[in-house]
Every structure is written in structure tokens, then in C-alpha cells.
Amino acid sequence: MLTSGPVVVMQVPEMLNVREVHSFMQELGPLLESNRPRIVLDCSQVRSMESAGVEMLLRCLEEVLKRDGDLKLAALSPEAEVILELMRVARVFESFQTCEDAVHSFHAIPADAIPQDTAWYTNVFSELGLLKQAS
Amino acid sequence: MFGAIIVAGVPSVESTRTDGTGAANLNFNDGQPPFACMDLLGRSVVARLADDWKRNGASAVSVFVPQRFASNANLWTHAAERLSEYQRQGLSPVLIAQVGAYTEIDAVQMCGVHEESGESITRAFHGGSPLNLWNVTPERFPERESLFDALCAARSADYQVRGYVNRLETPQDVRSLVIESLGRRCHFRPKGYEHKPGIWMGGGAQVERSARVVAPAFIGRGVRIADECLITRGTNIECDSRVDFGTAVEDSSVLSGSYVGIGLDLSHSLVDGDTLFNLRHNVKLRISDPFVMRRNNAHGTNNQLPSDFETGEMILSSTEELAK
Numbered sequence A: 001m002l003t004s005g006p007v008v009v010m011q012v013p014e015m016l017n018v019r020e021v022h023s024f025m026q027e028l029g030p031l032l033e034s035n036r037p038r039i040v041l042d043c044s045q046v047r048s049m050e051s052a053g054v055e056m057l058l059r060c061l062e063e064v065l066k067r068d069g070d071l072k073l074a075a076l077s078p079e080a081e082v083i084l085e086l087m088r089v090a091r092v093f094e095s096f097q098t099c100e101d102a103v104h105s106f107h108a109i110p111a112d113a114i115p116q117d118t119a120w121y122t123n124v125f126s127e128l129g130l131l132k133q134a135s
Numbered sequence B: 001m002f003g004a005i006i007v008a009g010v011p012s013v014e015s016t017r018t019d020g021t022g023a024a025n026l027n028f029n030d031g032q033p034p035f036a037c038m039d040l041l042g043r044s045v046v047a048r049l050a051d052d053w054k055r056n057g058a059s060a061v062s063v064f065v066p067q068r069f070a071s072n073a074n075l076w077t078h079a080a081e082r083l084s085e086y087q088r089q090g091l092s093p094v095l096i097a098q099v100g101a102y103t104e105i106d107a108v109q110m111c112g113v114h115e116e117s118g119e120s121i122t123r124a125f126h127g128g129s130p131l132n133l134w135n136v137t138p139e140r141f142p143e144r145e146s147l148f149d150a151l152c153a154a155r156s157a158d159y160q161v162r163g164y165v166n167r168l169e170t171p172q173d174v175r176s177l178v179i180e181s182l183g184r185r186c187h188f189r190p191k192g193y194e195h196k197p198g199i200w201m202g203g204g205a206q207v208e209r210s211a212r213v214v215a216p217a218f219i220g221r222g223v224r225i226a227d228e229c230l231i232t233r234g235t236n237i238e239c240d241s242r243v244d245f246g247t248a249v250e251d252s253s254v255l256s257g258s259y260v261g262i263g264l265d266l267s268h269s270l271v272d273g274d275t276l277f278n279l280r281h282n283v284k285l286r287i288s289d290p291f292v293m294r295r296n297n298a299h300g301t302n303n304q305l306p307s308d309f310e311t312g313e314m315i316l317s318s319t320e321e322l323a324k
Helices: A018-032 A051-066 A078-086 A099-107 A120-134 B045-055 B072-089 B107-117 B147-153 B171-182 B319-323
Strands: A008-011 A038-042 A070-074 A094-096 B002-008 B058-064 B094-099 B121-126 B129-136 B157-160 B193-196 B199-201 B217-219 B230-232 B235-237 B248-250 B258-260 B265-267 B269-272 B275-278 B283-286 B293-295 B315-317
Touching: A008 A018, A008 A099, A018 A038, A018 A051, A038 A051, A038 A099, A051 A070, A051 A078, A070 A099, A078 B265, A078 B275, A078 B283, A094 A099, B002 B045, B002 B072, B002 B107, B045 B058, B045 B094, B058 B072, B072 B094, B072 B147, B094 B107, B094 B147, B107 B121, B107 B129, B107 B157, B171 B217, B171 B269, B217 B230, B230 B235, B235 B248, B258 B269, B265 B269
Parallel strands: A008 A038, A038 A070, A070 A094, B002 B058, B002 B094, B058 B315, B121 B157, B199 B217, B217 B235, B230 B248, B248 B265
Antiparallel strands: B094 B129, B121 B129, B193 B199, B258 B293, B269 B275, B275 B283
16 A cells, blocks of 8 residues: 655755755655655756765665655756766656646556456466376 | 967857757857867867868967856957067968867968968868858958958958868767767777777776776776776766766766766766766756765866877967956
């Protein structure tokens, strides 16, 4: 059963420096501690990002994954994209063209929520048993 | 025997490109010297042009490079004074270039075309658009308040440049000059020695044993490449720059005196100190984190006359020197 709350979309500030990271984390912190947090960070306004900003994103991702949630990036500005590529972390995050796309991606049915049929090999073995009985 | 005047300046409206790419709007270095004044593959375009004209028989070459790049007007006033001086000395014709662009011309041939034309000015053209390169007969030159305006407005003969031309207005132009040079598609040659086929090194460059440099590439004088780095795909690291541990630099230009930090992935970019221009995303960034990128302390500033300018007969001057 899925018990996660709604998807939360948050706007990342224009300048992601040490000071901005601190105030942004004060807003984001409680969300990270919820059950299965589902967060979309809107990066469309980002014009500059220091390594503290990149570290914050990684820390947030780590926290949400620990709680079985996910954090996705949306509408990456070219500046944000360049910084994430430069810092070798672009591939770590799932990113989407728009916030809507990112939100919808959470509503896609997760693999673990699909009821699994009996494995194919169980049928094969039961049929083999029948063959043995018949012989 | 001819004289020459080189004015290092940002391209004027006259010389903006007409290829419809709009690339001229991407101003990398507002208020900074043009790319032609910066070391590219070990030597600046301005210095190379002066060398070339000297080799081709110029009796005197005057180079005007501002220390703090602000206005072209001041430089042109000094250039006009130098032209009058050449006239008094009987030096004729005089080649005048606003650099700007990297142009491969035959100076002697252009002087010949100018003399045959009988005009007081001959202007160079490339692909139908004018270049800021003129050949002038000082004694027949019209008196004007501004030398640059006079050069642009006066009736002139045309000289078609058949050689390679790169306008060097944008970071894209810089990258294409480097790629074409390393691919031997123009006469712009790296300054240094060929350490391995396609890998050029300047004097005193230090590449750690575990770093990999894949051709074509240029490592300038005094550059330090730390362990586990990868330098590849036509990258040029200019003099006194430093690339720190584990960083990969691909299809990029790192201009003189820049520091590139630890564990980065720098690609399709041009870096000058703390300024990064990414060509793929067409975006210019100022990196405020000195651990990521900064001006290398060992170098100081890039906004200087090239340190290896040869003096001798060459007259070197800057607006500041002239103002004294």
C-alpha cells in the first residue's frame, strides 16, 4: 500500500550560494522528514549555483531516498544545467522539461505497486510434474 | 618597405558578421581586451600579426593595446599621431589593422595591389564583407578628425583576402580557430614543441604521470596538469593555468592564468579566470566559488601585453605609456 503524501513543488532561488542554501533548507527541511517525501525542485530561476548548492541538492536526494521517497528536478535553466554537468552530478538526478512532467512522473504506477503474477517457472515446473505423472 | 599600425580593439559595427548566426551578440568579455590580445595556442593574434608583418619587411610596427580596455577612440587618436610620424619619416605605404579578427594576408601582395590602384586607401574584404584592415598612402590620406572614421568613409580600392579569416568576436570563433589550427587547416600554429603527434606543449608545462592528454591538444607554457586529469578533443590550456586533480577537459579553451578545480567535467566551454562560457548551452557564467574556478594566483591578470613580445625595431606602445 502506498502511504505517501502529495507531490510538493518548490522553487529553487536564483542564487544558490551558502546563505540562500541555509534559508532554503529551513523551508525544505520539514518536507524531507515526512513519510515517503515526493519533491520536485523547479530550477527555472537558477542563475548561479555554488558548490554549496550542489551539495544541498545531493544531501536532499540522500534524505528522501532514505525515506523511500524521491526528489526530481524540473525546468533546469541553462545555468543550472551547466553547473550540474560541470560538477558531474547531472546524471544523479532525474530531471524533466517542466514541473508538470516531473509531478506526473510520480503518478506513474511504480513497479513494486503492480501485483506480481506467479512466476513463469512455477507453471513450467507444475506442467513438468503433470508430464511425469502421465508417463 | 612599409610601415604598420595595429590597433587592438573590439570589432566596430562595420565588422560585425553578416552570416546571420547572430553569434556576434554573445559578448564574452564586456570591458575586457578582445580575444586577439589574449594568448591563443601560446601567442596572441596581435603579437602574431606584428611578427608576420615584421617578417614580411615592415620597417616599423606600432601596436596600440590599452591596459584597461575602455574605448577605441583614444587608441585611434594615438594611431593617427603615429601615422603622421610615419609620413614625416617617409614610410609609405602603411598597413593599418584593427584587431579584431585573425586574418591571413600576404602583406607584400596587398601593398602591390594598393600601389597599382592609385587610391589613397585600399581596404581588405573577405567574402563580400569588409575587414578592418587597410593599406594607406599617408601623404595622400584625407585629413579627418577621426582616423577610424576616415578609413571607413573614404573612397577605397578593394583587396580580396583569399586566405583564412576568423573574426574572433565570440567564444565560438575562438574554439573554431583552435580546432582549425590543431587540425592544420590554417597557418595559425601552436607556439611550442610537438611532444607527441598532435600534442603541443609550451616550455615548463608540467603534466603529472597519471594524467592523460589525448591529441589534438595544446598545453601552454608553465601550465600544470594534476594527477588523473584528462585533456582531450582539441582542448587548449593557455600559459600559467592549472587543472586540478581528476578533472576532465574536453573540447574547451582555458585561457591564460585560469584555475580549474578538482573533479570537474569541463566540456564545450571557454574559461577565463572565474568566467565560463558554455558553447553547447550558449550561456555565460561567473563562478563565485574559488575552489571551482578562479584566476590563478601565479599568473595575475590576462589583460596585459603579451609577455614575449619582441622589442628590437618593433615599436610597442600602450595608451597608458603614451599618456605619460
